[in-house]
Amino acid sequence: MSSTLIVGPDLPRATRPTWGQVTAGFIALLGAGIAGLLIGPADIPASELLRALADSLPFVDVSQELTETQLDILWELRLPRVALGAIVGATLAISGAAYQGVFRNPLADPYLLGVAAGAGFGATLAFVFAPGAAVGPIELVPLAAFGGALVGVGLTYGVGRTLGDRSNAALILAGVAVASFLTAVQTFIQQRNTDTLREVYSWILGSIGTLGWHEVLLSLPYAGIATIVIFLHRRLLDVLAVGEEESRGLGISTGRVRAAVVIAASLGTAAAVAVSGLIGFVGIIVPHTVRLLTGWSYRVIIPLSALFGGAFLVAADLVARTVMSPAELPIGVVTAFLGAPFFAVVMRSARRMR
Amino acid sequence: MTALSISGLRARYNGTEVLKGIDIEVERGGWLGLVGPNGSGKTTLLRAVVGTVEAGGEVALDGHDVRQMSSAERSRSIAVVAQRPNLPSDMTVFDYVLLGRTPHISYFGVEGRADLQVVVDVLERLELGALSFRTLGSLSGGEAQQSALARALAQRAPILLLDEPTSALDVGHQQQVLELVDELRREQSLTVVSALHDLTLAAQFCDGLVMLGGGVVHAAGAPRDVLTAENIRNLYGASVRIIELGEGEVAVVPHRAGR
Numbered sequence: 001m002s003s004t005l006i007v008g009p010d011l012p013r014a015t016r017p018t019w020g021q022v023t024a025g026f027i028a029l030l031g032a033g034i035a036g037l038l039i040g041p042a043d044i045p046a047s048e049l050l051r052a053l054a055d056s057l058p059f060v061d062v063s064q065e066l067t068e069t070q071l072d073i074l075w076e077l078r079l080p081r082v083a084l085g086a087i088v089g090a091t092l093a094i095s096g097a098a099y100q101g102v103f104r105n106p107l108a109d110p111y112l113l114g115v116a117a118g119a120g121f122g123a124t125l126a127f128v129f130a131p132g133a134a135v136g137p138i139e140l141v142p143l144a145a146f147g148g149a150l151v152g153v154g155l156t157y158g159v160g161r162t163l164g165d166r167s168n169a170a171l172i173l174a175g176v177a178v179a180s181f182l183t184a185v186q187t188f189i190q191q192r193n194t195d196t197l198r199e200v201y202s203w204i205l206g207s208i209g210t211l212g213w214h215e216v217l218l219s220l221p222y223a224g225i226a227t228i229v230i231f232l233h234r235r236l237l238d239v240l241a242v243g244e245e246e247s248r249g250l251g252i253s254t255g256r257v258r259a260a261v262v263i264a265a266s267l268g269t270a271a272a273v274a275v276s277g278l279i280g281f282v283g284i285i286v287p288h289t290v291r292l293l294t295g296w297s298y299r300v301i302i303p304l305s306a307l308f309g310g311a312f313l314v315a316a317d318l319v320a321r322t323v324m325s326p327a328e329l330p331i332g333v334v335t336a337f338l339g340a341p342f343f344a345v346v347m348r349s350a351r352r353m354r
Numbered sequence: 355m356t357a358l359s360i361s362g363l364r365a366r367y368n369g370t371e372v373l374k375g376i377d378i379e380v381e382r383g384g385w386l387g388l389v390g391p392n393g394s395g396k397t398t399l400l401r402a403v404v405g406t407v408e409a410g411g412e413v414a415l416d417g418h419d420v421r422q423m424s425s426a427e428r429s430r431s432i433a434v435v436a437q438r439p440n441l442p443s444d445m446t447v448f449d450y451v452l453l454g455r456t457p458h459i460s461y462f463g464v465e466g467r468a469d470l471q472v473v474v475d476v477l478e479r480l481e482l483g484a485l486s487f488r489t490l491g492s493l494s495g496g497e498a499q500q501s502a503l504a505r506a507l508a509q510r511a512p513i514l515l516l517d518e519p520t521s522a523l524d525v526g527h528q529q530q531v532l533e534l535v536d537e538l539r540r541e542q543s544l545t546v547v548s549a550l551h552d553l554t555l556a557a558q559f560c561d562g563l564v565m566l567g568g569g570v571v572h573a574a575g576a577p578r579d580v581l582t583a584e585n586i587r588n589l590y591g592a593s594v595r596i597i598e599l600g601e602g603e604v605a606v607v608p609h610r611a612g613r
Contacts, residue, residue, distance in 0.1 A: 011470040012486060015449050232462045238449070239456050243440040245406050250509075251429030251457035296444035 015297040017304055025307030029086060032314035036082040039318060041326060042073045049074070080212045085317045086310035087216065088272045089282055091223040093309020095265035095272075096283020097290075097301050098230045101237035102261045103157075106346060107172050109283040110269040114152035114178035116280075118266075119273040121182040122148020127200050128193045142222065146270040152178055153266050215275040226268030227306060233261050237298035279313070279332045281339020286312050288346050355416075357382040357545040358403070358513055362411035365395070365402045372398050374569035375411070380562075382512075385539060385546040387560030387577070389553060391590045394566040396549035397437065400515045403547070404434045415513065429457035433506035437517040437549075439498075443491025447501050450490055451476060454508030476507045480534070496527040503531070507538065514539075516548035520555065528552070532559045553606040557581055565589060578604045 038046055044066065051064035052074060066074070092110060099108035099115075110116050126133065126144035133140040160174035190200050236257050239247050247254050272279070286309040287301055294300045313331070316338075320331040356379050363376040372395040380386045388396045402409035405420060405428055413420045415431050423431070433454070441450070454476075455469040477483050480500050490498065499522065506514060516535065520528035536559060539546050550556040556563060557577035565573040565580050567589040573580045578596075581604055586594050595609040 011467060011474060012448055013470070014452050014465060015446065235459075235464055236461075239453055241440070241442045241445065242453060245401075246436055246440055248406050248425065249404050249429065249434050249436075250453060251424075251426035253425055296442060297449065 015295065015299060017294070017300045021294060021300070021304055022307070025304050025311070028311035029307050029314070032311040032318070033082045033086065036085065036314050036318050037074065037078050039322060040073070040078060042070065044070055044074060076212060080216050081317065082314055083216050084211055084219070084275060085314040087219055087223050088276045088279065089286075089313025089316075090306040090310035091219075091226060091268040091272045092279065092282040093286035093305040093312070094227055094230050094302060095268040097287035097298065097305045098233075098237070098261050098265040099153075099283070100287060101240060101298050102258045102265075103171060104240065104243075105171055106288070106349075107284070107343075109281065110265070110272075111179070111278070111280040111283070112172050113175040114156040114182060115149045115266055115269045116152070116273050116278060117179035117182040117186075118148040118150070118152020118155075119145040119270040120148070120278070121186040122146070122151070122270075123274065124186045124189055124200050127196045128189055131196060131199075139218075142218065142271065142274045145274045146222070146267050148182075149266040149270040149273075150263065152182060153262055155182075157262075211275060219271045219275045222267055222271035222274075226264045226271065229264035230261060230268070231302055231306075233257060233264075234298045234302040237261070237302070241296070277330075277332070279335055281335045281343065282309060282313060284346060285335070285339050285342050288342070355382050356380070357384070357416060358547065359414045359417075360399075360403065360411070363399065363402055363409055363413065364411050365398050365407055365409040367395070367398045367407070372569055373402065373409070376566070376571055378564055378571070378574070380545055380547060382545055383539065383543045384562065385536070385548070385560045387556040387563045388547065388549040388566060389551075389556050389563055389580070390566035390572070394589075395569060396566060397517055399566070400434065400517050400547070400549060404428070404432050404515060426457045429509060429511070431511050432513045432515060433509035433511040434515040435502050435506045435517065435519055437521060439502040439505075441490040441493075441498055441502070443489060445490050446487050447482060447490065447493070447504075448473065448477070448486040450501055451482075451504045451508050454505040457509060472508055472510060476504050479538075480504050480507070495522050496530070499523060499527070499531055500534075503535070512543070513545045513547070516546065518549050518551055521551060528555060535559075553581055553586070554604075557604050557606070576602075578602060581606055 034049070037049055038044060048064055048066050051062045052066055052071065054060050055062040055064050096109045099110065099113060100106055122144040123141050125148070126141045130140055135143060155178045156171065156175040159178060160171040163170040163174065190197055236252060239250060239252050240254065240257065242250075244254055287305045290301050290304045290308060294304065313335075316334045317331050320329040320334045323329060358378075358380040360376055360378040363373055364371065365373040372393070376399060378386070388399060390396055398407060401407040403413050403420075405425065420428055451473050452465060452469065455465055455472060458469060459465055477486055480503065482497070482500060482504055485493065485497060485501075490501065493501065499519065503519070514535070519531055519535070523531060532555060535546060535548075538544060548560070550560070560577060562575060563577050563580040564571055565585060572589055573585050581596060583594055583596055586592055586606065593609050595607050597605045597607055599605055
């Protein structure tokens with residue numbers, strides 16, 4: 001057998017995203033964002049939009065002829081909505097990819113693992129039993145949502161293990177059971193405390209339509225921390241692909257890696273749920289599409305999932321508010337409509353892999 | 355000089371104590387073979403040395419207690435090839451071998467030039483260069499085994515543990531892999547400990563053998579002293595003939611009693 005690997009100044013490289021892939025991700029995100037800013041009941045011409053955007057940059061002065069109302073629609077309605085869509089989409093997609101990596105399970109997703117239900121449960125407790133409370137400068141609701149998210153994923157993982165079956169299905173079945181249970185408890189508490197019912201419901205079902213810069217600023221730190229922590233673990237997620245024992249043989253403290261990534265992904269999910277309510281399947285659709293197109297490595301999947309996840313949710317939100325205009329579909333309906341069939345396809349190919 | 359010293363090693367597997375106080379010393383550059391019937395604790399012993407199962411007793415590398423080492427330090431000293439390594443089917447050989455550099459890369463770090471160079475060198479040495487960018491799922495059994503060995507070699511650890519490195523291979527590939535390990539051992543003065551099923555191959559490649567049975571060392575020493583018909587009958591319940599091949603080599607051949 002001959003050896004043809006070329007050795008020289010240009011060493012072969014580990015798998016990582018190419019410039020083309022990263023550029024495509026940014027173009028998708030930017031394209032979806034611009035479409036989100038342009039399209040809507042109020043007409044804002046593309047040329048004026050670009051001028052207004054340029055004008056808003058520091059040290060740039062461009063004349064633009066948008067009315068006060070148009071500017072308000074742009075800055076106070078459409079832009080925060082696009083920003084939130086990008087933040088929530090990126091966070092859900094990267095969290096989904098992270099769960100898939102640590103559990104070595106292609107079907108893992110923040111919603112299917114009971115994380116989102118846990119976040120809803122935690123938030124409900126905070127609304128009902130400590131309305132308006134805060135820990136120092138931080139509101140209690142997002143913290144409670146985060147705690148609930150960790151409880152959700154912890155229960156799912158624990159129940160999944162007691163099934164004594166490390167298969168993909170066991171974890172997901174456990175997730176379904178945990179999610180149903182937490183949702184039931186949450187509904188019970190809600191119904192017993194009808195005075196906060198409206199608040200809870202609007203929190204849980206909250207679409208990103210009614211939100212503004214306050215929610216952007218509320219979710220950004222959590223989403224940012226989650227994204228950075230997961231991004232920093234992308235190489236270690238690839239090591240975990242060889243399994244628990246061999247990873248430990250390579251000097252990895254698998255428990256620590258798993259805990260760090262699960263906590264980060266749960267924090268991200270809680271932040272996303274806290275501002276946008278229940279939006280399912282993003283964590284499945286986006287990482288798997290990226291995986292199908294680029295291969296196995298989390299060094300590629302993690303960053304590209306963030307970019308395409310953001311683009312995907314901005315686009316889904318655009319669909320949600322335009323298909324039945326002037327009425328609005330909940331964005332979760334759009335993602336589920338696309339995601340459920342996709343899930344079936346992933347399940348088929350996951351079966352074939354085994 | 356002693357590279358690996360094990361004393362009073364005890365370990366459990368699925369709740370039963372499979373190692374009940376094992377003492378073994380391996381000289382630097384030596385090749386120790388672990389033999390013994392199924393379930394005699396060969397794999398558990400290797401796991402205990404590398405630290406992936408809880409174990410009592412002492413394991414020292416060059417006189418340093420492994421329990422004082424961080425997991426990365428330990429993985430820089432001991433590399434292991436599992437009996438059935440997980441080979442993610444979409445991963446390329448290059449990326450897979452690069453995983454062997456993990457203990458040399460900081461927690462949040464990525465590989466540097468030196469790491470890539472090690473991978474290139476190992477792939478060249480094992481003549482896997484042409485397969486570098488093939489996926490693991492597309493390899494033959496022999497190529498996959500070599501890739502697993504390459505990953506372990508990329509750790510650049512002075513001690514190499516092999517758990518049944520030849521169990522999935524035909525007789526030709528068995529010999530190739532073991533010859534390769536032997537050459538590498540001499541070139542890089544590696545200390546090798548391997549569990550081996552095939553007693554004849556164990557006798558031919560190892561300097562010394564430890565025969566495990568009932569959780570203790572049943573016999574230890576030079577291959578021809580360990581592989582006696584009596585030891586094998588007592589431990590395996592097998593009837594065999596030991597055939598002298600000359601120059602101290604022996605072959606173990608099953609023998610049907612009464613014929």
